[in-house]
Amino acid sequence: MESRNSEWSARHSVATVARRTAALVNALTSGDSRDSTIDRAAVIAVLRGYGEYGGDGEDENVVPEGAEGPEAGAGRGKASLPRADPPATAATSSAPSVPSAPSAEDIAQMRTAAVQLRAVFAAEQVDQAAECLNRLLAGTTGPLRLTSHRGASPWHPHLDRDDDGPWGEWLLASSALALTVLVWDRQRPPGGICASPTCRDVFLAQGSGPVRRYCSRRCATRERVAAHRRMKKEPPPSR
Numbered sequence: 001m002e003s004r005n006s007e008w009s010a011r012h013s014v015a016t017v018a019r020r021t022a023a024l025v026n027a028l029t030s031g032d033s034r035d036s037t038i039d040r041a042a043v044i045a046v047l048r049g050y051g052e053y054g055g056d057g058e059d060e061n062v063v064p065e066g067a068e069g070p071e072a073g074a075g076r077g078k079a080s081l082p083r084a085d086p087p088a089t090a091a092t093s094s095a096p097s098v099p100s101a102p103s104a105e106d107i108a109q110m111r112t113a114a115v116q117l118r119a120v121f122a123a124e125q126v127d128q129a130a131e132c133l134n135r136l137l138a139g140t141t142g143p144l145r146l147t148s149h150r151g152a153s154p155w156h157p158h159l160d161r162d163d164d165g166p167w168g169e170w171l172l173a174s175s176a177l178a179l180t181v182l183v184w185d186r187q188r189p190p191g192g193i194c195a196s197p198t199c200r201d202v203f204l205a206q207g208s209g210p211v212r213r214y215c216s217r218r219c220a221t222r223e224r225v226a227a228h229r230r231m232k233k234e235p236p237p238s239r
């Protein structure tokens with residue numbers, strides 16, 4: 001019971017919601033061009049991976065892209081399975097007021113929210129991140145309250161206007177809240193955007209240590225190799 005309890009309460013922890021935020025922002029604003037085509041299945045897989053959607057389970061084997069924590073060296077780890085810590089979900093019965101699958105319109109609203117949330121990850125200074133979050137909090141959220149979804153989940157704070165509110169509002173409010181707590185706790189920007197021009201995924205900052213430029217070791221290595229190749233091709237002009 002002990003471990004189930006800790007899994008139960010970890011499900012809505014700040015760290016889990018922050019990881020879910022990064023994964024959803026990446027799923028909703030993916031692709032080099034960050035264009036408007038969204039892989040709906042990938043979005044739903046992330047939601048399912050974080051226990052936010054029980055769904056019909058037909059694509060149970062879809063790997064929630066980016067559902068692993070950024071500290072797993074993840075980025076867009078297409079081949080890797082989700083780690084254990086996003087409580088692996090749907091099986092744990094507790095889906096209460098089962099939300100309906102996000103419609104195309106919901107996904108479009110979630111994308112709008114994800115674009116706004118990307119701006120928080122783009123902030124390079126903590127003051128910028130705070131200003132950005134303040135704009136989101138002022139414009140889009142309701143009063144802070146606690147909910148247990150009628151006993152179906154651990155008590156956790158909500159900022160959206162209704163427990164069963166639209167997906168887009170839920171994404172923006174829950175994500176803004178988690179990122180706000182990270183800024184409060186760490187006094188540094190909550191994350192960043194991968195410096196690799198072919199990636200541009202958002203990632204969460206580590207609690208301490210130097211500022212990262214890349215979402216993952218994979219991106220850092222690829223860019224280092226590319227820079228090395230460029231240098232060999234074009235030796236610096238001799239004078």
Ligand SMILES: [Zn+2]
Pocket residue numbers: 075076194195196199200201214215216219
């Ligand atoms: Zn990357």
